[in-house]
Amino acid sequence: MEIKDDNISAMCKPAIGEAGRTGDWRDATPVIDQAKCIASIKNRPACYLCWLYCPDGVVITGVPVQIDLEYCKGCGICAEECPAQAIAMVMHEEVKECK
Amino acid sequence: MQVKILTGNQAAAEAVKLCKVQVVSAYPITPSTSLTEYLAEWIERGTLKAEYVRVESEHSVMTVCVSASTVGARVFTSTSSHGLLYMHEQLHWAAGSRLPIVTCVINRGVGAPWSIFNDQQDSIAQRDTGWIQLYCRDNQEIIDTVIQAYRIAETAFCPVMVCYDGFVLSHTMMPVEIPAADKVNVFLPPYKPHTILSQEAPRNINPVIFPSQRRDADGVLRDGYMEFRWKLQNALEGARDVIVDVNREFAAVFGHDHGGMIWDHRIDDAEVCIVGMGSIASEATTAVDVLREEGIRAGVVGIRSYRPFPRAELREALKKAAAIIIFEKNVSYGYEGALCADLKAALYGTGIVAPVHNYIAGLGGRDVKATELADAVRSSLADIAGGVRERQTWLNCVTEG
Numbered sequence: 232m233e234i235k236d237d238n239i240s241a242m243c244k245p246a247i248g249e250a251g252r253t254g255d256w257r258d259a260t261p262v263i264d265q266a267k268c269i270a271s272i273k274n275r276p277a278c279y280l281c282w283l284y285c286p287d288g289v290v291i292t293g294v295p296v297q298i299d300l301e302y303c304k305g306c307g308i309c310a311e312e313c314p315a316q317a318i319a320m321v322m323h324e325e326v327k328e329c330k
Numbered sequence: 331m332q333v334k335i336l337t338g339n340q341a342a343a344e345a346v347k348l349c350k351v352q353v354v355s356a357y358p359i360t361p362s363t364s365l366t367e368y369l370a371e372w373i374e375r376g377t378l379k380a381e382y383v384r385v386e387s388e389h390s391v392m393t394v395c396v397s398a399s400t401v402g403a404r405v406f407t408s409t410s411s412h413g414l415l416y417m418h419e420q421l422h423w424a425a426g427s428r429l430p431i432v433t434c435v436i437n438r439g440v441g442a443p444w445s446i447f448n449d450q451q452d453s454i455a456q457r458d459t460g461w462i463q464l465y466c467r468d469n470q471e472i473i474d475t476v477i478q479a480y481r482i483a484e485t486a487f488c489p490v491m492v493c494y495d496g497f498v499l500s501h502t503m504m505p506v507e508i509p510a511a512d513k514v515n516v517f518l519p520p521y522k523p524h525t526i527l528s529q530e531a532p533r534n535i536n537p538v539i540f541p542s543q544r545r546d547a548d549g550v551l552r553d554g555y556m557e558f559r560w561k562l563q564n565a566l567e568g569a570r571d572v573i574v575d576v577n578r579e580f581a582a583v584f585g586h587d588h589g590g591m592i593w594d595h596r597i598d599d600a601e602v603c604i605v606g607m608g609s610i611a612s613e614a615t616t617a618v619d620v621l622r623e624e625g626i627r628a629g630v631v632g633i634r635s636y637r638p639f640p641r642a643e644l645r646e647a648l649k650k651a652a653a654i655i656i657f658e659k660n661v662s663y664g665y666e667g668a669l670c671a672d673l674k675a676a677l678y679g680t681g682i683v684a685p686v687h688n689y690i691a692g693l694g695g696r697d698v699k700a701t702e703l704a705d706a707v708r709s710s711l712a713d714i715a716g717g718v719r720e721r722q723t724w725l726n727c728v729t730e731g
Binding site: 242243244246 | 426487524547548553558
C-alpha cells in the first residue's frame with residue numbers, strides 16, 4: 232500500500248498569493264512621491280531601502296519604484312524607513328470615517 | 331536463526347540495528363534506559379551506521395525525530411514515564427505530520443510521588459496523540475514488534491509506540507531468536523517519505539491551517555484543519571488491517587505469530603475471560619492454567635494494539651463470555667481503568683452483557699503474581715454469583731481506613 236496524497240500532511244508551496252490577496256487587509260496605502268524618491272531623482276537604481284525593509288516583498292525595484300498593491304498590507308514600514316520621506320501612508324476614507 | 335539471552339532493552343536495540351535506523355535521538359539520562367546506551371555504543375563503534383543526536387530534553391528528542399523523518403530518514407527513540415510526558419506536545423506533531431517514527435516506551439509509573447518502577451500510566455496518558463500503540467508480553471515479541479512497527483508505520487504513515495513493561499521485561503533476560511538480517515532487509519524495504527523535500531520544489535511543512543478548506547495560489551483546493559485530523563483518524567482506523575497483515579506476513583517469514591490486534595490463550599470454551607495488555611496479561615495465562623485445573627473455564631484475551639482499539643476482535647473473542655475480568659496497570663482518575671472503559675464501550679449494543687470487573691494492579695511496580703490474579707478471579711466469580719455486575723478493585727492495595 233503506497234499512499235499518494237498531496238494532502239496527507241499540511242503544507243504550502245511558496246507562491247505569490249498563497250496566503251490570499253492580502254492587499255485587502257490594508258487601511259492605509261503607501262503613495263510614492265517620485266519627486267522625492269532617490270531612485271527617481273537619480274534616474275538609476277539607487278537606495279531601495281523600502282525594498283530592503285518591506286516584510287512582504289511587494290516593493291518592485293526599478294525606476295520608478297512601484298508597490299504591488301494586490302498584496303501590500305499597508306504596514307507603513309517603507310514610509311518609516313524612506314530616508315527621503317518620499318512615501319506617504321494615505322489613510323482610507325472608510326477608516327477615517329470610523330475615527 | 332541465532333538465539334541470544336537478552337533483556338527487553340537489548341532485544342529492542344537488536345531490532346533497531348536490523349531495521350537499519352538512520353537517526354537515533356535520545357536524552358540519555360533517567361528516565362531513559364539502557365536501550366539508548368546500547369545504540370549510542372554501536373553507533374560510536376560504527377556497527378550501526380546512524381547518526382546519534384544528543385539533545386537537552388525529550389521534547390527536543392521528538393523534535394529531532396520529526397525533522398529527520400520529514401527529510402526521509404528512518405528514525406528511532408525510546409523513553410519512559412516523565413520523559414514521555416515531556417514529549418507529549420511533539421507526539422501530536424509527529425502524528426499530525428503523518429511521520430512513521432517508531433518509539434519504544436519502557437512503561438514506568440509517573441510522579442508524584444516519584445517512582446522509577448513499572449506501570450502503564452505513561453503511555454496510556456498518550457492515548458489520544460494519534461500514535462499507534464502496541465504492547466508486548468515478552469522479549470521475543472519486543473524484537474519482532476519493533477521490526478513490524480516500522481512496516482506498519484511506513485505503510486499507514488502513522489507513528490508507532492512499542493510499549494513494554496519497565497524492569498519486568500526491559501531488564502529481565504530471556505532467550506530471544508534474532509531474525510536473520512537478509513530476511514529483515516526484504517521484509518522491511520528502505521523508507522520512502524510521503525512528501526519529498528527538494529530545492530526544486532520547496533514547501534512549507536505544517537503552516538497555519540484555517541478552519542475551512544481553501545484554494546492555494548494554484549487554485550488547488552487544500553484541506554482545512556478538520557480534514558487533516560479526519561485523515562489521521564481514518565489512518566489509525568485503517569491501520570487495523572495493516573497490523574494484521576504485517577503480523578501475518580512476519581509469521582510466514584520468521585515463524586513467530588504474536589497475534590494481530592489481539593492474542594488469546596485458551597478462550598475457545600472460556601466462560602471467564604481475563605483481558606489485559608503487556609506482561610500482566612502474560613502472567614494471567616499462568617493463572618488461567620491454574621484455574622482450569624480447578625474446573626474453571628478461564629481464558630485470556632491479550633490486547634496487542636491498544637490504538638487502534640481492537641473493537642471487532644474483542645466483540646468476537648468475548649461473545650460467549652459469562653464474566654469479563656480486566657487487569658490493568660493504569661487508571662483514568664475519577665473513573666476506572668482506561669482499558670476497562672474502552673472495552674465496555676466496544677461491547678455497547680452487541681448483546682454481550684457479561685459482568686465486567688476491573689482490577690487496577692501493579693501501579694508503581696507493585697508485584698502481581700499469577701496466584702494473586704487467580705485469587706482475584708475466584709473472588710470476582712463469587713461476587714458475580716451474588717449478582718455484582720460491576721466492580722473496581724485495587725489489587726494488593728490497602729484501601730481501608
